[in-house]
Amino acid sequence: MAAFLQKLFKSRKAATTDNRKAPRSPEPVAPATAEPDHRELLREQQEQQLSGKPEQAELAILAIEGATAAIRLKAARELRDEQHLQQVQKNAKGRDKVVFQTVKQALQELREHEASKQATRQRIDELVRQAEDQARSEDTKLFEARLKVLQENWQQVDSAADATQTQRFLQAIHDCTGKLQQLEAAQIEEQRHRDQKQQRQDTLALLQQTLEQLKATGVASQPSEPSLDALQKTQENRWLEATRDTTVEKQEQKEYEQAMLSLRSLLAAVRRLNHSLPDIQAQLGETGTGAQPPGPEAAKSLLDEISWPKEYPAPESLQQLARHAGKPAKAPKPAEDRADQQQKLKTLTESLDKLEASLEAQLFKESRQLLKLCQQQFQELDERSRRPLRARMQLLSGQFRELSDWQGFATEPKQVALCEQMEYLADQHMEPEAKAERIRELQAEWRELGGSSDRTLWNRFKAASDIAYEPCKAYFEAKSDLKQVNLQQRETICNELALYLDQADWQNADWKAAERIHQTARQEWKAAWPVDFRNNRKVQKRFDDLLKRLEQPLDAERKKNEDAKQAIVDRALELVAHEPLQEAMEQAKALQTEWKQIGITRHREDRKLWQAFRKACDQIFARRDAQRSAQKSATEQADQHAREIMAGLSDLDTDHTEESLAEAKNTLQTLSDTALSKAMREQLHQLRRQLDAKVRIKRLEKKLDSWKNLINQRVATAVPSEQAPQSWQSLVNSDVAIPGRDLAIRAEILAGTESPEADQARRMEIQVQRLTDGMGSSEHQSAEQELEKLIAHWCLHPDDEGRNRENANRLAAALQASISRQ
Incomplete structure (x- = not known):
């Protein structure tokens, strides 16, 4: 009430002020130009304010209270502060759609820009952290590649980083570069040691191969003293260079000393043999002088003086000298009949043919196996049977050595790479299973290369394999203990499952609980892994038998429930064409409830039955959707018809007769009986209220005319x-x-x-x-x-x-x- 009185007094005061300024006229005229002049002045002031680069707060006020839409839009477009943008968005909602959308888009762009800046800052922090982590990390795998990627990524965000971040990153990169130089120096030094080790292995391999060949095939009538002397000197110098400033394993040094001792012993024997050749010829009567050769005692003395190593076949001259002295050059083999020697000779000949073909095809692995076979077969022959094939054996052995050299030249880099990979693997911390699997892979690759004639290279690979497998060995020992624990766990599962089956009452069973027990037993059995395969056989058989005992009643119950669900599917199919539709839908919902109450089933069969049931229910409710669609179409047609009629009636006003307005109301009443939408029905009621108001005004105008006449008459x-x-x-x-x-x-x-x-x-x-x-x-x-x-x-x-x-x-x-x- 107080507000109303204040308004009355204000109106009175305004009227009094106006009367003081001008005399009252019979017909007061409103000041029509006062408001437009004020708005025009306000518009000019706001445009001038916009052109002067106002503050964000001023722009926010202009965007909300601007005199024109253009001023509000221009002010909104110049806003950049998020707080003021949010304020304008809140005030413009529902009042100025254009300003609201403009501010909303500006806020979105501002937030996206801020999110992008935040992502860049996080990226910079992450790169700095990665660089510092790499500088501290001891993981040298792909160190240079990771450092290069870091530098490339930093170039993309360098301009957005501050001075502190840049300093930290550059310091970390400097530390990484220093570590990389140390790694390269260590790699060079490591490579030198590997090269020296390779040279030692090559030396040992050459010595052992030469000595083995001399032991297997012997020498010709007389060993070559210069070749053996050259071999000794070159390999001694080679060994000295290969052992300079590096660590040599004791086993490796021992092998070298033994091989070199055997070679020196042979070389000394060859020298004594060459020095004693005139005496041997004299003992054998080959001087041509016709003198009687010395007796057996002198021959024995000469053999003792030469002292030929027993592990090497004696030359032909020494063998003759030994026969002359009355003792064999070599212990005879067990006597064999002539037919057996002929068969072995034939077998050796066939093996030599295969060896020759394999050497021509340059099949290293196959040739190596055939050569070993031929050497074995050659040793089984007596001296008489060997003599025709000795030259061929030496020839094929020489060809194999050439092939071995070429094979070693081709495979040696790969074998060295495998050694390096195995050595690198030995230094890595990995899961034992994965590490053991990688070791097996590298060993398989080594075997695929045909092994190595270089004993040193093989020893290197073998030593690296042993070192790499050492942590795996402890793991597999612990795994063995785990296998025993898991085996005990499986026995416990069997005992508990057997106890449950013995106490089960299948007439009143909780089938879902029984099914869970079945699933849980299988899961726990699977989780109790690994186990020893051999010890697990008996326990596995018992577990399988117990599962079968449990599955029999479960399968019977599942089959019964599946039949019940099949019956529900059949009833649902009958409801597809059932009338009335509402009853069919209610029965379908009841069937769904009944479906949920049925117990356990097999998953695959249940899925098939559910799909069939779901399809039938979908067909039932599709009929409802079709009806709704038809109703919707009828409503749209009714709405369209109503719009057309209402468009013609909306122009009626009080100038029309009361009868025409009443007829329009009747038409609207007829439309209200059709299938109109809720919104259209509301529009119809609104139009009817408007027509009612027009009729009321029409009637009131009639009253007004009669009342005016009475008012004038009363004067x-x-x-x-x-x-x-x-x-x-x-x-x-x-x-x-x-x-x-x-x-x-x-x-x-x-x-x-x-x-x-x-x-x-x-x-x-x-x-x-x-x-x-x-x-x-x-x-x-x-x-x-x-x-x-x-x-x-x-x-x-x-x-x-x-x-x-x-x-x-x-x-x-x-x-x-x-x-x-x-």
């Missing part, structure tokens, strides 16, 4: 009661007479129109009185009823000075204004 003379509406008398009987001036003021209050300046004080008194009467009264009348009551007082109360033409005009104008407000 000249009294209005007979029979000319006035019958209800008017009851309206004025209980009330005191109201002066005509007050009636005009009250009508102006009800119509919301202005009263003359002279009546402002009286109008205020009447308004206060109306408020007082209204708060104390429980009856509420409409403005139309109150106006009718005022007119009844005007026309039917006794005459007074207030029933004049001026007040009559004021009363009629108030009536007209109230009609215009309808």
Whole structure:
């Protein structure tokens, strides 16, 4: 009420001020140009403010309260601060769609930009952390490649990094570069040691191969002293270089010393043999002088002086000398018949043919196996049978040595690489299973290369394999203990499963619990792995038998439940064409509930049955969807028809006759009986309310014309009661007479129109009185009823000075204004 009184006093004060400035005219004219001038001035001020690069806060105010849409949009586009953008978005929502969308997009772009900057900062921090981690890491695998990737990635974000981040990254890269140089130096030094080791292995391999060949095939009539001497000197120098400033294993040094000792022993024997050749010839009577050769004692003395190593076949001259001395050169083999020697000779000949073909095809692995076979078969022959094939054996042995040299030249880099990989693997910390698997792979690759004739290279590979497998060995020992624990766990599972089966009551069983026990037993059995295969056989058989005992009742129950679900599927298929549809849907829902209550089934069969059941239910509810679709189509057609009719009726106004408005209402009533949508039905009701209001205004206008006539008639003379509406008398009987001036003021209050300046004080008194009467009264009348009551007082109360033409005009104008407000 206080606000209402304040508004009244404000209106009065404004009217008083205007009257002081200008005399009151009969027809007051509103200041029509005041508001446009003010808005134009405001627009110019805001445009000037925009052109002067205002602050973000000022732009936010302009974007919300700008005089024109262009000003608000321009201010919104220049906003950059997130807080002000959020403020403008909140205030523009529902008021200015363009500004709202512009600010929303600017906020999105701002957030995306901030997210991108945040991602870049995180990327920089991550690169700095990775560089520092690599500088501290002891993992040298792909060190240079990872360092290169770090530097390439840093170039992409270098410009966004601050000074501290750049300093940290560069320091880490510097440390990495120093570590890389140390790695390269260590690799060079390691390579030198590997090369020296390779040279030692090559030396040992050459010595052992030469000595083995001499032991297997012997030498010709006389060993070559210069070749053996050259071999000794070159390999001694080679060994000295290969052992300089490096560590040599004791076993490796021992092998070299033994091989070199055997070679020196042979070389010394060859020298003694060459020095004693004239004496041997004299003993054998080959001097050509015709002198009688010395006796056996002299021959024995000469053999002892030469002292030929027993592990090497003696030359032909020594063998003859030994026969002359009366003792064999070599212990004879067990006597064999001639036929057996012929068969072995034939077998050796065939093996030599195969060896020759394999050597021509350069098949190293096959040739090596065939050569070993031929050497074995050659040793099984007696001296007489060997003699024809000795030269061929030496020839093929030489060819194999050449092939071995070429094979070693081709495979040696690969074998060295395998050694390096195995040595690298030995230094790596890996899962034992994966490490052991990698060791097996490298060993398989070594075997595929045909092994190595270089004993040193093989020893290197073998030593690296042993070192690499050492942690795996401990793991597999622990795994062996784990196998025993798992075996015990499996025995426990069998015992518990057997106890459950012995106590189970299948007539009243909890089938879901039984199925869970079956699944759990299988899962726990699988989890108890690994186990020793040999010890697991008996336990596995027992477990399989127990599972079969458990599966038999479970399968029977599953089959029964599957039959029940199949029956539900059949009933659902019958409902596909069932009528009425609502009943079919209710029964389908009941079937779904019944389906859920059925117990265990096999997963695959249950899935098939469920798909069939789901398909039948989908067909049932598809019929409902089809009906809804038909209803939707009918609603759309009804809405379209209603739009067309309502479009023609929306132009009706109070200028039309009451009959045409009533006909339009009947048409709308007919449309309300069709399948309209909720929104269209609301529009229809709204249009009907508008037509009702127009009819009411039409009827009110008719009343207004008759009331104006009565008002004007009362100015000249009294209005007979029979000319006035019958209800008017009851309206004025209980009330005191109201002066005509007050009636005009009250009508102006009800119509919301202005009263003359002279009546402002009286109008205020009447308004206060109306408020007082209204708060104390429980009856509420409409403005139309109150106006009718005022007119009844005007026309039917006794005459007074207030029933004049001026007040009559004021009363009629108030009536007209109230009609215009309808």
